Amino acid sequence: MTQTTADHRAGAFWAIIADTFQEARARWLFWGLFGLSTLLILLFLFVLGVDVVQGARVTIEIGPASRDVFDINKFVHQAYSWITIVLYIWGTLLAVFASAGLVPVLLESGRIALLLSKPISRSRLLLGRYVGNVLIIGANHTYLILSIWLILGSKTQIWDPRFLLAIPISVFMFSVLLCVVVLVGVVLESAALSIMAAVALMLISTLLAQLDWSMRLLSSEWSRQLWVALYWIVPKVYDLAGVMKQLVVYDRDVDWFTPVWTSAAFAIATLSSAVLIFRKRDF
Amino acid sequence: MITDYAIETDAIQKIYRSRLRGREIKAVSNLTLRVPRAVKFGLLGANGAGKTTFVKMLLSAVIPSSGSARLFGRDARMPEARRPVGYLPENHRFPTYLTGFGMLDFYGALSGVDSRTRRRRIPELLDRVGLQEWGDVRLKKYSKGMLQRLGLAQALLHNPVLLILDEPTDGVDPVGRRDIRDILNSLTGTGVTIFINSHLLSEVETFCDYVAILKKGELALEGKMANLLAGRGYRILVSGVPERVLDELRGIGAGIARSETGFEVQALTLEEANAIIDRVRAADGLVESMSATTSSLEEVFIRTTSDTPEHVAA
Numbered sequence: 319m320t321q322t323t324a325d326h327r328a329g330a331f332w333a334i335i336a337d338t339f340q341e342a343r344a345r346w347l348f349w350g351l352f353g354l355s356t357l358l359i360l361l362f363l364f365v366l367g368v369d370v371v372q373g374a375r376v377t378i379e380i381g382p383a384s385r386d387v388f389d390i391n392k393f394v395h396q397a398y399s400w401i402t403i404v405l406y407i408w409g410t411l412l413a414v415f416a417s418a419g420l421v422p423v424l425l426e427s428g429r430i431a432l433l434l435s436k437p438i439s440r441s442r443l444l445l446g447r448y449v450g451n452v453l454i455i456g457a458n459h460t461y462l463i464l465s466i467w468l469i470l471g472s473k474t475q476i477w478d479p480r481f482l483l484a485i486p487i488s489v490f491m492f493s494v495l496l497c498v499v500v501l502v503g504v505v506l507e508s509a510a511l512s513i514m515a516a517v518a519l520m521l522i523s524t525l526l527a528q529l530d531w532s533m534r535l536l537s538s539e540w541s542r543q544l545w546v547a548l549y550w551i552v553p554k555v556y557d558l559a560g561v562m563k564q565l566v567v568y569d570r571d572v573d574w575f576t577p578v579w580t581s582a583a584f585a586i587a588t589l590s591s592a593v594l595i596f597r598k599r600d601f
Numbered sequence: 602m603i604t605d606y607a608i609e610t611d612a613i614q615k616i617y618r619s620r621l622r623g624r625e626i627k628a629v630s631n632l633t634l635r636v637p638r639a640v641k642f643g644l645l646g647a648n649g650a651g652k653t654t655f656v657k658m659l660l661s662a663v664i665p666s667s668g669s670a671r672l673f674g675r676d677a678r679m680p681e682a683r684r685p686v687g688y689l690p691e692n693h694r695f696p697t698y699l700t701g702f703g704m705l706d707f708y709g710a711l712s713g714v715d716s717r718t719r720r721r722r723i724p725e726l727l728d729r730v731g732l733q734e735w736g737d738v739r740l741k742k743y744s745k746g747m748l749q750r751l752g753l754a755q756a757l758l759h760n761p762v763l764l765i766l767d768e769p770t771d772g773v774d775p776v777g778r779r780d781i782r783d784i785l786n787s788l789t790g791t792g793v794t795i796f797i798n799s800h801l802l803s804e805v806e807t808f809c810d811y812v813a814i815l816k817k818g819e820l821a822l823e824g825k826m827a828n829l830l831a832g833r834g835y836r837i838l839v840s841g842v843p844e845r846v847l848d849e850l851r852g853i854g855a856g857i858a859r860s861e862t863g864f865e866v867q868a869l870t871l872e873e874a875n876a877i878i879d880r881v882r883a884a885d886g887l888v889e890s891m892s893a894t895t896s897s898l899e900e901v902f903i904r905t906t907s908d909t910p911e912h913v914a915a
Contacts, residue, residue, distance in 0.1 A: 325715070329710050329715070329716075330710060333710035337707055340699065428690060428691075428692045429693070429695070431688075434660060435660040436712055437713060600663045
């Protein structure tokens with residue numbers, strides 16, 4: 319009747335993930351995100367509803383210099399460029415807003431006490447919630463990016479799989495920022511502060527990434543070193559956007575590994591701190 | 602490790618420290634308690650006595666400042682130690698987006714019940730708590746009493762051998778209370794230890810066979826219910842006793858009240874009762890009867906938790 323310890327651990331972990339999905343659905347976060355994604359897809363379909371070549375001509379002609387020769391390949395890659403960057407910034411922000419409440423609500427008195435009375439570790443409980451959140455956003459990003467790729471491909475017959483790299487890159491950056499959301503949620507139990515922290519981190523990361531500019535402006539050596547140190551500590555939101563553009567649009571060989579491992583190190587440190595604090599807290 | 606006790610704590614303590622002033626508040630202080638297997642144990646105490654903190658320490662929701670707790674001999678901090686435990690918290694907040702069935706399924710999975718058993722057990726339990734027609738309804742439609750009964754079903758789903766219930770009949774109407782009592786009574790003799798944290802003294806008195814009373818975080822009284830309610834002293838009915846003798850008896854601390862035929866004298870010990878009888882007989886008074894007195898749990902509770910010195914009311 320009762321499971322072995324290993325089966326139980328796996329079963330309990332999946333139960334928490336499934337519960338995160340159920341809660342996201344019940345709170346309309348799930349449907350809200352998918353609704354917005356669907357709206358974006360429909361908008362895209364509408365834009366492409368006119369003849370794609372004609373539509374593309376119009377699009378190109380809106381630009382600063384009109385051209386007589388229309389390059390469909392260029393059009394598709396420009397579309398990719400816009401979509402990936404919009405998705406990366408807008409999608410990550412939306413995902414952070416949608417996920418911010420899911421940890422504080424778990425810690426509500428009367429709910430957490432019962433969860434903690436179950437034979438599962440606190441780490442597993444928090445990580446199950448985290449993974450559930452990442453999977454929800456991953457499903458949404460996959461739905462959106464894959465749909466746009468299919469629409470664009472079927473219209474232009476240009477099937478460039480590099481566009482699909484936007485899925486893992488966007489989900490990766492969200493999963494890094496979610497660690498901050500979880501940490502703030504565990505410490506302060508506030509959805510609003512979780513959002514503020516994650517958005518602030520995105521902005522700070524973008525600012526810190528302007529290394530050339532800052533090195534020129536900063537007068538002292540120690541302030542330049544501090545700037546560089548901070549740059550290496552925080553996740554590379556801006557750098558990864560650049561990497562994604564280079565990879566998806568221009569197919570250039572870029573150093574993607576450095577922003578990924580430094581961001582991953584930040585995520586691991588932040589999530590580990592959240593788990594440690596969660597394990598020692600009284601509820 | 603085989604042990605005779607379902608719950609054992611050794612000098613367990615919880616101290617909260619105020620961050621600003623550094624002041625210490627002892628919620629539970631050096632509490633050593635043994636709850637034997639297969640008994641019905643009631644934990645009592647005034648508001649703020651530390652009952653819920655104690656229960657939460659047993660379930661590792663609160664981390665003890667010092668001391669230790671064991672469940673069936675296993676360190677209570679280990680998740681596996683909580684596997685045989687069913688728990689119904691006070692002021693629970695079950696996820697309202699779940700249906701009754703979904704809620705039991707979720708907590709059942711967390712308790713280590715496989716999916717096939719859950720599918721079989723959940724309808725049985727919904728039936729047992731009188732919610733068989735509510736399984737597909739979301740919890741936001743449930744009344745407080747229904748949620749309480751569903752919470753009890755949740756605590757029973759994995760056939761626990763230790764049931765920890767924090768105010769189990771809180772917010773439940775009289776019929777519901779009786780139903781909950783019946784369910785709990787049906788567990789008698791099955792080897793399940795029932796640990797109830799309640800402020801309803803009459804319920805604890807009729808249901809539990811062991812009781813402990815907390816006072817300001819400390820264990821003030823503990824024992825078998827029958828022993829605690831009996832042997833609180835002796836009542837002697839006397840008549841024809843001169844007033845000066847009654848004054849003498851008052852002087853030695855005996856409680857005296859007027860009765861239909863004379864006076865009722867209350868003695869705390871058998872020796873004191875014999876001394877009173879000797880004094881009454883010496884003054885040519887008549888001893889009409891003598892009997893051991895019993896107390897209600899409420900009297901025991903008030904005596905134990907009261908800050909005034911123990912006395913026998915005259």
